[in-house]
Amino acid sequence: MAIKIEKKIKGYNVVKPEDKTPSAAASAPVKEVAPVAEVIQMHESLERPETLVGNTYKIKSPLFEHALYVTINDIVLNAGTPHEMRRPFELFINSKNMDHFQWIVALTRILSAVFRKGGDVTFIVEELKAVFDPRGGYFKAGGVYMPSIVAEIGAVIEQHMKSIGLIHDPEMDEATKRLIAEKRAAYEKAAAPKAAAPVTAAVAEAVSDSHTNAAGFPAGATLCAKCNTQALVLMDGCQTCLNCGYSKCG
Known part of the structure; x- marks a missing residue:
């Protein structure tokens, strides 16, 4: 493209291509961006596969008339390789008892979201097992005390994490x-008692x-x-x- 110069040339400067970038950036209007919270992705973002493997655990508590059925589905990472491992991906709780439907749905959605977020999710176990029922806990089969039904759900998650190798329980020597x-x-x-007769x-x-x-x-x-x-x-x-x-x- 030819440019016609009407005035007499009195001097000149050589402009390099890299010198044009700062000037162009300076001339562009700067838009203010609203501050947003920094989201840290603890693990790779994974889409839900069509098929997941999992286990269902039954919880029979004296606090509930009907049993609770806790289903934990896992996603298999690095399938077919020596580094294959299972990680919890979602959780469902089902029961005939509808009295506690709201908090059960809320708990399943929150736990599933934490599982899908990735990272170290084993902290959930201690958080749930530390929940105490103000009416008092109960003893399950085997004489193990459970402070609340939420704590037993945490115990079920712990049992599942141990079965897939996410939590390692040190064995007694x-x-x-x-x-x-x-x-x-x-x-x-x-x-x-010491009996006198056999x-x-x-x-x-x-x-x-x-x-x-x-x-x-x-x-x-x-x-x-x-x-x-x-x-x-x-x-x-x-x-x-x-x-x-x-x-x-x-």
Whole structure:
């Protein structure tokens, strides 16, 4: 494109292409952008596949007339490779009881959103297990205390995360197992009534059942603060748990 110069040229400057960029940017009007919250993506963004694998767990609580069924679906990452792993992707809770429908729907949506967000989602377990019912908790089968129905949902999520390898529960060593077995045997021997005459096997079994609770531990055992099981007994002047080995004396 030719440009006709009408005036006499008195001087000149060489303008390079990179020199034109700042001037063009400076001349463009700057639009004010409203401040927004910074969203940190903790994991890669994944779309829901057509098919997911999962497990359904039944919760039967004395607080509810009908059972709760908790379904946790997982997404399989790096399928077919040595790095294959399952991660929780969504959660559903179903029950015939409609009295608590609102908070159940809210809980499922929030938990599913946290699962899909990614990152370390194991913190959910402790948060849910720390929820206490003002009316009091209850003991489930096996003598394990649950402070609320929400806490038992957290226990179910913990059980599922352990099954897929997301939470690793340290196993008790053999020395601790032997120590617990010895303490339990010593406690039962000291607490057993001394009969003057020999008794039959049926009578011995009945006496043994009368001195144990639902969890199979001594009837006088109290709740352990560590494993929430009625297995805490007084031995040698110290409270000792016959289930997990916890002791207040260290």
